[in-house]
Amino acid sequence: MAIKVLKPGLLTTVQDAGRIGDYALGMPPSGAMDSFSYRAGNYLVGNEDGAAGLEITYFGPELAFTEDAVIALTGAELPPKINGDECPTWEALRVRAGDVLTFDYLKNGARAYLSVAGGVDVPEFLGSRSTYTLIGLGGFEGRALAEGDEVPIGSSDDSASRVGKKVDDKHIPRFGKEAELRVIVGLASYRLTEESMEEFLSVEWTVTPDADRIGYRYRGGELRFVEREQPAGAGSDPANVVDFGYPVGSIQVPGGVEPIVLLNDAVTGGGYATIGTVISVDRGRLAQTKTNDKTKFVSVSLEEALQARKERREELAAIRESLG
């Protein structure tokens, strides 16, 4: 069983739950940017947690199935069509050998997920099938899919019984053009002036066209750093500190303009002050904002972040339970 790539779309990559455990060596996790939608897709088609699927960005590919399969599409509103007919999302669907999956223009969100019963069966690299395109490793030959590729799919036992199962409407996220993202202020927020931290948390920021799997860059304000004497080992930009580790989701502001949120494919450390970190639960929402969408950052406590994470896990467990 394979998926033939007739047209690749803009950026279609193999992703799973991420390459966890080698961050200290400088290996970012990669993996599905919107992990909620990705996980729900796996539950729909009856895959194990962590099975690999396809992440489809901004513009859909054209894919043909070599054999009968059960699939699900979750994430962004990127209307799918099978052989030219619109088909539902957040639902397990039967496709037949030779069927062609295409997509209409993106309506909302940024990334759709294609899950296939059996999972995408590319070789693992450091325990994950996620593509890390910057170094050309993992996923399908270390790169985004291209025309003519045949993506191998694993076998699945009871996929027929999945057909028609749906994620309950109350669990399906809606992605408008405005997002509110919760952040924990720190680790080097002391470098910003108080007024600038207030500005950071009150400005409506605009996602720039640069935003990608490495980082999201925003426009809309200008932040100032506290005057200081340049410490030994730190660079000369007021935004520089002595090198340290960057949490995934951390926010840096080189030059005081254009905050950047580091994401799944980002560098793991460096010398820019990180003024806050987008909480893990909201990184999926972040990944579903697209260029020119609006974003506000809201400060929360660690307890609130942990509570949100607990609730998200409970919601995913409830979805999995409901799908049997």
Added chain:
Amino acid sequence: MATVKAHLPGTFYRRPDPESEPYVNEGDTVSAGDVVGIIEVMKSFHEVKSEEDGTVSKILVENEDAVDAGQEVLELG
């Protein structure tokens, strides 16, 4: 009326680089497959092509405008 739509969200440019002439102006004739603009997104540039033959009757976006996927960028008469 036929139109050409942006296939991606991003920044629309009417010319290949700042020194060049626009790909098309109002009144120009285009053939299916002709490039009418480019969209910048995720640090790369992507050509927008006409899907039909026709004459450009109206350009609906300015150079460097933000566009959405599916947004009409020009009309063909």
